[in-house]
Amino acid sequence: MTDEVTDEVTRPARSARQLERERIRRRQAVRSSSIATASTIVFLTLVAVLVTNSPGWPRVRETFFDPEWFVRSLPDVLQGFWTNVKIFLIAEPIILVVGLLVALARGLRAPVFFPLRVLAVVYTDVFRGVPTLLVIMLVGFGLPALQLTGVPSDEITLGVIALVLAYSAYVAEVFRAGIDTVHPSQIAAARSLGLSHGQAMRHVVLPQAVRRVIPPLLNDFVSLQKDTALVSTIGVIEALRQAQIYAASKFNYTPYLVAAMLFILLTIPMARFTDYLSARAARRRGPGGA
Amino acid sequence: MTLLRIEGVWKNYRHQSVLRGIDLDVAPHEVVCLIGASGSGKSTLLRCVNLLETIDDGAIHLDGDEITDVRADVDEVRKRIGMVFQSYNLFPHMTVLDNITLAPRKVHKVDRARAEEQAGELLARFGLADKAGEYPDRLSGGQQQRVAVIRAIATQPRLLLLDEVTSALDPILVTEVLSIIRELKDTGMTMILATHEMNFARDISDTVCFLDGGVLLERGSPEQIFSSPEHPRTREFLQRVLDAGRL
Numbered sequence: 421m422t423d424e425v426t427d428e429v430t431r432p433a434r435s436a437r438q439l440e441r442e443r444i445r446r447r448q449a450v451r452s453s454s455i456a457t458a459s460t461i462v463f464l465t466l467v468a469v470l471v472t473n474s475p476g477w478p479r480v481r482e483t484f485f486d487p488e489w490f491v492r493s494l495p496d497v498l499q500g501f502w503t504n505v506k507i508f509l510i511a512e513p514i515i516l517v518v519g520l521l522v523a524l525a526r527g528l529r530a531p532v533f534f535p536l537r538v539l540a541v542v543y544t545d546v547f548r549g550v551p552t553l554l555v556i557m558l559v560g561f562g563l564p565a566l567q568l569t570g571v572p573s574d575e576i577t578l579g580v581i582a583l584v585l586a587y588s589a590y591v592a593e594v595f596r597a598g599i600d601t602v603h604p605s606q607i608a609a610a611r612s613l614g615l616s617h618g619q620a621m622r623h624v625v626l627p628q629a630v631r632r633v634i635p636p637l638l639n640d641f642v643s644l645q646k647d648t649a650l651v652s653t654i655g656v657i658e659a660l661r662q663a664q665i666y667a668a669s670k671f672n673y674t675p676y677l678v679a680a681m682l683f684i685l686l687t688i689p690m691a692r693f694t695d696y697l698s699a700r701a702a703r704r705r706g707p708g709g710a
Numbered sequence: 711m712t713l714l715r716i717e718g719v720w721k722n723y724r725h726q727s728v729l730r731g732i733d734l735d736v737a738p739h740e741v742v743c744l745i746g747a748s749g750s751g752k753s754t755l756l757r758c759v760n761l762l763e764t765i766d767d768g769a770i771h772l773d774g775d776e777i778t779d780v781r782a783d784v785d786e787v788r789k790r791i792g793m794v795f796q797s798y799n800l801f802p803h804m805t806v807l808d809n810i811t812l813a814p815r816k817v818h819k820v821d822r823a824r825a826e827e828q829a830g831e832l833l834a835r836f837g838l839a840d841k842a843g844e845y846p847d848r849l850s851g852g853q854q855q856r857v858a859v860i861r862a863i864a865t866q867p868r869l870l871l872l873d874e875v876t877s878a879l880d881p882i883l884v885t886e887v888l889s890i891i892r893e894l895k896d897t898g899m900t901m902i903l904a905t906h907e908m909n910f911a912r913d914i915s916d917t918v919c920f921l922d923g924g925v926l927l928e929r930g931s932p933e934q935i936f937s938s939p940e941h942p943r944t945r946e947f948l949q950r951v952l953d954a955g956r957l
Contacts, residue, residue, distance in 0.1 A: 608762055612792070613788070
């Protein structure tokens, strides 16, 4: 009984004015989605007509969209693609750790760490400047040529090393940007409690920084997933290489399309997850922004 | 008996001196209020005492140790001094309880159960027992600032510095923060407050110091400073505060 009464007090029946407002809003929503659907259909039809009416279309369809070759090459390309996934899964955690360590090294102010700091700066400058493909070739062909004992000679490991070197530089910068966004008053508060620089970093700055850079980090992951294909240049038989082998011997490019499709299938979930996290962060900051 | 001795402290920024030879002694259990216009050096003095700023001349002693000695361990010094900031500076990614127990656990090596028990007692004493599991952004400004005070005293500091702790709060929330400070005075906490709350300063202080352009122009009991200030600048300042309806 009492519940009903309080309910009535807190939520009175909506006025006629509010009901009218909501009715108009609903109508506007229906109209918006119908327009969106119609314009999408028109756009896709236009693209389809344009492509299929191009002079080279019959030839392209034959070499790129051959269902028979699609089916025949799928198992091999898929097997190659598993190598891409493996490279990604091994490289990514290492990149996260190395990137974070490099970012932290750049923040060290004690004189003892001067060489470390310089090394971190030089490393990020160099590896962000060199194209990833070049890093992979230099590591893939250069490292084994040194003939040092202990240096791995298998191409997958070399590819992982190259990707780690190239990507950790980017990831370090992402982490550093995140660390810089944490307001100095947070560090002042932590230090005033007696926490050391390291403790303030670990317990106060990093947890906040990492949360803020998750979307850009995931963006780099997506990029890394694609760039695993670059290790084909040093002889790793992965998805792109498999497709190439088919294309070269059978003069049909459908396997390339298979490889592209597999990469898209892998990166789309990651991209949507990134969007979701960004949207959630925006909602948390609220309408005013903080 | 002196807990804190500030001797001829200078602090220079690029083009100006913010502190120009400050001398101040604080006895145990004494409550000192720093008053003065914005930019007079109140906050800077507090930040120097907590070594968040390095001084450019003079010395600061705590319990007889020179804490401004360049070889002093700043973390060791800050363990003995608590500080509360104008903008609360709670850690947004931690619950109220974790905010309070972080320093006891990580700096003073109290085990978690014990630290949480002590934090719980403090929260209960200051009427925040039900907020232990909340995150700071779910609390009102007054509640956040009270948590910040509890966080600062959870390590049982020898000295508590309060830097305009009510400036960001509306008048009703000011009262609840001031009452917690009054309660701390009753427990014998030694405190230095930079404040714009003149009524509160008159009410709670043992000593009031008037800062003007980085100089400690006048000090005395609240009665002395507020009723018969000697220095014309002090009179002028208090008159302005009075005109603004703040006294």
